[in-house]
Structures are given as C-alpha cells and as structure tokens.
Amino acid sequence: MSYPALLSLWIGVEEGQLPTRVQVSNRWTRDFPPNASIVLVGSRGSGKRSLGFIGATHLGRRLITEDHYFQEITGISRGEFLRKYGNQEFYRRNVSVLREMLEKNRTGCIIECGMGSLASEAQKAIFEYSKLNPVIYVVRESERIRRLLNLDEKDAFRLEKGDLSHRSCSNLEYYNLYDSSCDGMNSDDNGSPNVASRLKYAKEDFSSFLDFVTGQRFARYAYESPFSIAALPPECRSFTYALSIRLSSIPELELEELEAGADAVQLKIDTFLPDFQKTIAKQVATIRRKLGVPIIYYIEENMFEGTEYSASDKEDTYFKVLEYGLRLGVEYIVVDLNYQSDRVIRLVQCSGNSKVIGHYMMYENNSRGWDDESRMLQYRKAKSLGCNLVRFVRRTSDEGDNKTVRTFLKNIESIPDHLPVIAYNIGEFGRPSLIENRIFTPVTHPIMLSTVSLSKIRQFLPTAAEAMEALYQKSVLNPLHFYHLGISVFYSLSPAMHSAAYRACGMNNNFQSLQVFSLEDIHRLCQQSNFGGAAITQPFKVEILSIVTAISSHAKAIGAVNTLLPLRTLPDNRPPNSSTESLLRQASKRNVSGTVCGYYGDNTDFIGILNCLRRNTTPRNVVQPSKTTGLVIGAGGMARAAIYAMIQLGCRKIFLHNRTIENAEKVATHFNFWAAGLSSDGQVVRVLTSNKVPWPSGFNFPTMIISCVPAISVGAEAPANFEMPTQWLGSSTGGVVVDASYLPLDTPLLRQIRRVREATKQAWVIVDGLEVLPEQAIAQFELMTGRRAPKRQMRQEVRQNYHRYEA
Numbered sequence: 147m148s149y150p151a152l153l154s155l156w157i158g159v160e161e162g163q164l165p166t167r168v169q170v171s172n173r174w175t176r177d178f179p180p181n182a183s184i185v186l187v188g189s190r191g192s193g194k195r196s197l198g199f200i201g202a203t204h205l206g207r208r209l210i211t212e213d214h215y216f217q218e219i220t221g222i223s224r225g226e227f228l229r230k231y232g233n234q235e236f237y238r239r240n241v242s243v244l245r246e247m248l249e250k251n252r253t254g255c256i257i258e259c260g261m262g263s264l265a266s267e268a269q270k271a272i273f274e275y276s277k278l279n280p281v282i283y284v285v286r287e288s289e290r291i292r293r294l295l296n297l298d299e300k301d302a303f304r305l306e307k308g309d310l311s312h313r314s315c316s317n318l319e320y321y322n323l324y325d326s327s328c329d330g331m332n333s334d335d336n337g338s339p340n341v342a343s344r345l346k347y348a349k350e351d352f353s354s355f356l357d358f359v360t361g362q363r364f365a366r367y368a369y370e371s372p373f374s375i376a377a378l379p380p381e382c383r384s385f386t387y388a389l390s391i392r393l394s395s396i397p398e399l400e401l402e403e404l405e406a407g408a409d410a411v412q413l414k415i416d417t418f419l420p421d422f423q424k425t426i427a428k429q430v431a432t433i434r435r436k437l438g439v440p441i442i443y444y445i446e447e448n449m450f451e452g453t454e455y456s457a458s459d460k461e462d463t464y465f466k467v468l469e470y471g472l473r474l475g476v477e478y479i480v481v482d483l484n485y486q487s488d489r490v491i492r493l494v495q496c497s498g499n500s501k502v503i504g505h506y507m508m509y510e511n512n513s514r515g516w517d518d519e520s521r522m523l524q525y526r527k528a529k530s531l532g533c534n535l536v537r538f539v540r541r542t543s544d545e546g547d548n549k550t551v552r553t554f555l556k557n558i559e560s561i562p563d564h565l566p567v568i569a570y571n572i573g574e575f576g577r578p579s580l581i582e583n584r585i586f587t588p589v590t591h592p593i594m595l596s597t598v599s600l601s602k603i604r605q606f607l608p609t610a611a612e613a614m615e616a617l618y619q620k621s622v623l624n625p626l627h628f629y630h631l632g633i634s635v636f637y638s639l640s641p642a643m644h645s646a647a648y649r650a651c652g653m654n655n656n657f658q659s660l661q662v663f664s665l666e667d668i669h670r671l672c673q674q675s676n677f678g679g680a681a682i683t684q685p686f687k688v689e690i691l692s693i694v695t696a697i698s699s700h701a702k703a704i705g706a707v708n709t710l711l712p713l714r715t716l717p718d719n720r721p722p723n724s725s726t727e728s729l730l731r732q733a734s735k736r737n738v739s740g741t742v743c744g745y746y747g748d749n750t751d752f753i754g755i756l757n758c759l760r761r762n763t764t765p766r767n768v769v770q771p772s773k774t775t776g777l778v779i780g781a782g783g784m785a786r787a788a789i790y791a792m793i794q795l796g797c798r799k800i801f802l803h804n805r806t807i808e809n810a811e812k813v814a815t816h817f818n819f820w821a822a823g824l825s826s827d828g829q830v831v832r833v834l835t836s837n838k839v840p841w842p843s844g845f846n847f848p849t850m851i852i853s854c855v856p857a858i859s860v861g862a863e864a865p866a867n868f869e870m871p872t873q874w875l876g877s878s879t880g881g882v883v884v885d886a887s888y889l890p891l892d893t894p895l896l897r898q899i900r901r902v903r904e905a906t907k908q909a910w911v912i913v914d915g916l917e918v919l920p921e922q923a924i925a926q927f928e929l930m931t932g933r934r935a936p937k938r939q940m941r942q943e944v945r946q947n948y949h950r951y952e953a
C-alpha cells in the first residue's frame with residue numbers, strides 16, 4: 147500500500163479529496179488547568195447538545211450553547227441575523243461572538259459550539275483555546291447523521307468533509323456511540339414512549355470520559371473511598387490482567403461476554419482498516435461501553451506487514467496512530483522504545499492524562515537474557531524519557547528465563563521510587579512468569595478460545611481466572627470467608643451473587659449468610675484471620691459505626707455502613723489508621739489472610755440507588771437543585787443511603803416519611819447538619835409527619851420516590867405496605883419510583899404506580915429491588931476483593947435465582 151493511499155484510509159475520505167486543513171501533529175500537552183472549560187465541536191447531528199447537557203450535570207458546570215449565546219449578545223437568532231445583515235457581516239459577527247464566548251468563560255463551563263465552528267477564523271480561535279482547554283471533537287456514525295438530518299448523498303459528503311476539519315482545532319475526540327436505550331425499547335417498565343431511561347449508556351460513557359479528561363478519576367475516589375477500585379490505578383494494585391483483543395477481531399466478538407476478571411483491555415492495532423480513524427474510535431467506544439475498563443492502546447509490530455513504505459514513513463505513521471490514541475483519551479498508550487527518543491519524548495509531552503508504557507520486545511535469538519546489564523539500561527532509558535511504566539516482553543523457549551525474570555524484577559523493586567515494571571516471557575514456556583507478573587498480565591478469555599484465529603494466542607496465555615487460580619494454588623493469595631450478617635438474612639441473594647463472582651474470577655473464597663443478634667456476634671466472626679469482609683444488614687447498619695477504625699466519606703455522611711472490611715497488621719507492623727495513605731496501603735493487600743486489628747466501613751447501598759436513579763431519570767426530570775423534589779419512605783440505613791444518593795444527584799429538597807416520626811426526625815437532623823451549606827435555608831431534608839395531608843405547598847411534586855421499608859415482616863415488625871397518597875403523585879412529567887425491597891418484588895407501592903401510570907399515561911419509571919440489589923453488591927464485591935466485578939454474571943444470578951427465594 148502506498149503512503150498517500152494509506153493516508154486516505156487513515157482520515158477516511160477518498161484520495162484526492164483530502165481536506166487541506168487536516169493534519170495530525172503534536173501541538174498539545176493536554177495538561178489543562180483545573181476546572182478549565184470544556185468545548186465540544188463537531189457536525190450537526192453528532193449529539194453535542196445532549197453530551198453537553200450530560201457533561202454539565204455530571205461535573206456540576208454551566209452549559210453554554212453557541213446559538214443561545216449568539217442570541218443573547220446580538221438580540222436575534224443566527225438565522226435572523228443572516229437574513230438581516232447578509233453573509234459577510236454574519237461571518238464577522240459569528241467569529242467575534244465565538245471568541246468572546248470562549249474568552250469570557252475560560253473556566254467552569256461546558257461550551258457547545260454550533261455551526262459557527264466550521265468557519266476557518268473560528269477554528270483558529272478554537273485552536274488557540276485548545277492549548278489550555280480541552281476541545282473535544284464529537285464524532286458519530288456518518289450513516290446515522292445522514293438519517294437524522296435527512297441528507298442526500300451530496301450534502302452528506304459535504305457535511306462530512308467540513309466536519310473533518312474539526313480535527314485540526316481539537317485536542318480530544320469522542321465517538322458518540324449509538325445508544326439503544328434511547329429507543330425506549332429495552333424495558334417493559336419504561337413509563338412512556340418518551341423514552342424513560344433515555345441515553346443511559348451515553349451518560350455513563352461520557353461522564354467517565356470527562357472524569358478522565360479532567361483528571362478526577364483517582365484522587366477523588368482515593369479520598370472518598372480508598373478501598374474502591376477506582377481509588378487506585380491498576381498498576382498500583384496487585385495482580386491485574388489485561389485482556390488482549392485485536393482491532394480486526396472485534397466485529398467477531400460479543401464483547402459483553404468478555405468481562406470476567408480483566409482490569410484492562412489491551413487493544414492491539416493490528417491492521418489498517420477502511421476509514422481507519424473512525425474505526426479505531428468506534429472500537430474504543432465499544433470496548434468502553436461494553437466492558438467499562440481502561441484501554442491499553444498498542445500498535446502491533448506486524449501492523450506494517452505487507453506495506454511497502456520506507457522506514458521513515460513507517461515511523462511517521464506509527465506516531466500518528468499513537469497520537470490518535472491520545473486524542474481518544476485512552477488510559478494507557480504503549481510505545482516501542484526502539485523508535486527515536488525525540489519522538490517518544492514528544493509523545494510523552496502531549497500525553498495529558500494517558501499514561502505511557504515504554505515497551506521492549508525481545509527475541510531469544512537477537513537479545514541477551516534478563517540478567518544482562520542492558521535490561522537495566524533499558525529501564526533507565528524508559529525512565530529518562532518520561533514513561534510512566536515500562537514493559538519488557540521476551541519470547542523464549544527456555545524455562546530458565548522464568549527464574550531470571552523474577553530476579554530482574556526483584557532488582558528493579560530494590561530501586562527507590564522505581565517505575566511500575568511489567569516483565570514476562572511469552573511462548574509455551576513462559577507461563578510461570580505470566581502468573582507471577584503483577585501488572586497487566588496479558589490474558590485471554592474462555593469464549594475467545596473457540597475462535598480459530600485466536601488459538602495461537604491461547605497456546606500460552608492464561609485466562610484471568612486461570613491466572614488467579616494459580617495464585618491460590620501457590621498460596622500467594624489465600625482463601626477467605628465473607629459473610630452476610632443481620633437478624634433476617636435467610637432470604638438474601640447476596641451469597642449467590644458473590645459466589646458466582648468468585649467462580650467467574652477464579653477466587654477461592656466463600657460467602658455465607660449468618661444470623662447475628664449483636665455487635666459482639668459480628669466482632670467474634672470478623673476477628674478470624676481468614677475474614678475477608680461482610681455485608682452488614684438490618685438492624686446493624688447504623689450501630690456498626692461504633693466498632694470501626696475508619697470509614698469512607700460516604701459512610702460517614704450517610705451515617706450507616708453496609709460493607710465491613712478487615713484492617714490487618716501489615717509486615718511493617720505499623721497499626722492501621724484512618725489516613726488515606728494507610729487505607730490505600732491496606733487496600734493494596736487484599737485477598738491475603740492475616741491478623742485483624744481493626745475494621746473499615748463503607749456504604750454501597752447509595753451506589754445501588756444512585757446508579758438506578760441516574761439510569762432511569764428521564765431527560766425532562768433531570769435534577770434541578772432549585773426545583774426537583776425527592777421523597778424517601780423509611781428511616782433505616784437504606785433510607786439514609788437513598789437521601790445521600792439524591793443529594794449526590796443535586797437534589798436539595800428531600801422529604802422523608804416514616805411510621806415512627808422520631809426516627810425520621812433523627813435522620814433529617816443528621817443530614818441537615820451535614821448538608822447545611824448545600825441549601826440557602828440550611829434545610830435539605832424535611833419530615834412529612836402524616837400521609838393524610840396534601841403535598842406541602844411551595845414545593846414541586848416529587849419526581850424521585852424511593853421506598854426503603856420492607857414489604858414483609860422483619861422480626862416483630864409488621865410489613866409497612868406503604869402506598870402513596872394519590873395527591874402526592876401530581877408530577878405532570880412523572881418520575882422514577884424505586885422500591886429497594888425485593889421480597890416480594892411486586893410491592894403494594896409498585897402495583898399502585900403501575901395502576902396510576904395506566905390511568906394517567908404519565909411517565910412513571912419503575913425500578914424494583916432486583917435492580918438495586920446487584921448494583922450495591924457489585925460495588926461491594928469490588929471493595930472486598932479489589933477485583934473488577936463480573937457485573938453481568940452477578941446481575942444474571944439475581945434474575946435466575948430470584949424465584950427460588952420468592953417461593
């Protein structure tokens with residue numbers, strides 16, 4: 147393939163029709179000041195407005211749209227302006243308004259650029275802006291844009307060509323993958339064709355992309371919940387796995403089925419495909435949506451096989467493809483350190499929040515072994531070039547190499563402040579070193595084994611579960627006991643979910659429900675050295691606070707714990723304390739038994755509720771702090787978590803109703819003290835003392851309703867059988883109703899809402915307890931084990947097993 151032909155493949159248009167302004171070069175550092183405004187550019191129909199809305203809500207920023215800004219400044223819409231003043235004046239004004247909009251809003255905003263961004267003067271301004279601010283080029287499947295805007299071939303081509311020019315004024319790129327949830331077809335319970343859970347996947351994907359761009363990922367989590375896997379980058383956790391997937395094989399794979407056990411996906415760019423950039427962007431977006439793990443972006447050595455261009459063309463292309471990975475915001479980018487050092491340095495300089503893995507591939511016949519001093523020199527070179535991690539891979543047929551690689555790694559570890567190093571052998575004798583390697587061991591997946599084209603990889607790569615099993619066999623990890631503890635624990639689905647997750651991940655643990663009557667009972671069980679963690683349930687979620695050494699900021703704010711973890715005496719004998727640093731150290735030593743000398747408490751109930759609210763809130767009911775009203779029923783640990791989830795979503799007017807009013811008052815006082823600064827009158831939570839009264843005047847009807855009372859009797863307590871006074875269901879835009887209890891699934895409240903929805907045709911979205919339960923358990927599994935949960939399996943387990951428990 148010739149170089150121009152390659153280039154045309156690369157940017158996705160015919161040869162001879164390359165837009166002149168398209169160029170890819172390293173002009174950005176992608177290091178942005180904190181809170182820098184984020185600009186969205188892209189063609190009409192690419193979905194910028196919805197993403198802008200999602201981003202502004204997620205980051206708590208102001209959304210500015212160019213069209214609206216133009217009208218605010220000039221007093222008339224762009225269309226009117228054009229008609230009134232003609233082309234030239236419109237062009238001039240358009241650019242000056244855009245410049246002003248950007249300059250006056252350097253921080254704290256999400257700025258959506260409209261059609262104005264196609265003008266070349268406007269692009270110059272945006273390009274200048276992109277040196278200090280993230281400018282995200284939003285791309286979408288051309289065919290979809292064509293259909294959305296109802297364009298004929300010619301117009302579509304013109305639009306696409308113009309759109310490509312956005313690449314030269316942006317420093318990041320986001321592929322807006324089609325979101326099937328906006329069809330409103332995938333749940334029976336979506337209240338109306340108004341697409342109840344609209345854009346739920348896009349919300350998750352884009353929010354996570356923005357967390358990456360703003361660099362918020364780890365620091366915030368480390369402070370808030372140091373045991374969450376989001377608190378520690380994978381290279382700081384012990385034993386992480388990277389599932390290897392070739393770009394060309396993705397269309398053959400059911401990606402969702404590949405989730406178990408991998409901490410990252412290594413996307414191998416193995417071949418040039420038509421419309422190359424968009425293809426890569428689409429597959430990166432697909433991996434993110436379906437697997438939700440960080441991406442390691444790696445260009446395979448054989449990518450250039452069959453091409454005829456010179457070494458320098460090859461090098462240029464290699465770095466362009468890498469630079470494109472940086473635009474897509476991949477978490478890790480692998481660079482072969484045999485390329486010229488100045489190019490590597492330039493890549494590192496513009497890598498922003500992506501981490502650079504310096505890579506050395508060694509073959510037995512042309513390189514010396516692990517014990518040769520050149521390995522150390524290579525490590526030093528990687529460090530001096532600014533790489534964040536270093537990877538050494540050796541293809542070998544000598545078992546002895548597994549021993550020498552161990553010594554090499556030990557030597558590296560003895561260097562103070564050494565970089566994280568990945569080192570293993572490949573080939574049929576390399577397996578022991580793959581098992582022992584601690585960071586991003588390449589793995590395959592059982593379902594990939596059936597694919598003939600992948601069988602070669604399979605010859606030596608373990609699956610993540612096999613690698614884990616081997617660690618248990620070698621006693622590097624220890625089998626641990628996990629519990630579900632409370633007074634009424636017999637009907638729980640937690641043991642089934644957690645056990646399924648252990649099986650999927652190759653972990654040799656067990657999980658058991660046990661009835662306990664006091665904190666002493668809990669303490670006795672959890673003192674054993676093989677105690678791994680416990681799901682705490684009623685009536686101990688609040689009481690348990692008295693025995694923990696440290697808690698997450700969430701559990702503290704909620705005033706309840708549903709996840710108890712052991713704090714151990716570590717080899718350095720320093721007693722654990724509540725500092726983030728001490729807790730992160732504990733978190734990096736999970737899955738190993740040892741003396742328990744304290745407990746850490748966290749809360750995942752709020753995560754379960756938060757996820758369900760986020761997914762199921764319709765666009766018309768997106769939280770507006772000054773208007774949105776929430777209602778929580780109950781005053782136990784789950785009700786506290788529900789209030790906290792609503793506050794996290796920005797809701798500042800929350801009503802609480804409970805049979806025993808004193809308990810509700812206690813909860814309200816707790817939150818009003820904690821959240822005093824969040825509302826102008828210091829009152830975020832108000833108690834409704836009776837359900838016989840009309841909804842309080844001056845407040846909108848609730849659009850988020852969460853019931854946290856059991857629908858069956860617990861101990862001597864009769865079931866609450868709560869139903870809403872009909873007058874309280876006055877929201878004309880409907881809302882979301884969550885019932886956190888799942889026994890029975892069809893609670894009186896949910897039955898009532900179904901009837902109301904049928905009668906009024908209002909868009910009430912129903913979320914039952916079986917949707918909340920796995921969400922909290924997924925987060926709990928991750929806190930307990932430090933491993934990514936096999937989410938699909940855990941969710942499936944619940945749906946499959948539920949009928950047994952109901953019976």
Ligand SMILES: O=C1C[C@@](O)(C(=O)O)C[C@@H](O)[C@@H]1O
Pocket residue numbers: 630637638639640681682683684708751784922926
């Ligand atoms: O409240 C619940 C439900 C639960 O107790 C169960 O029934 O499995 C498990 C707990 O982790 C959670 O907080």
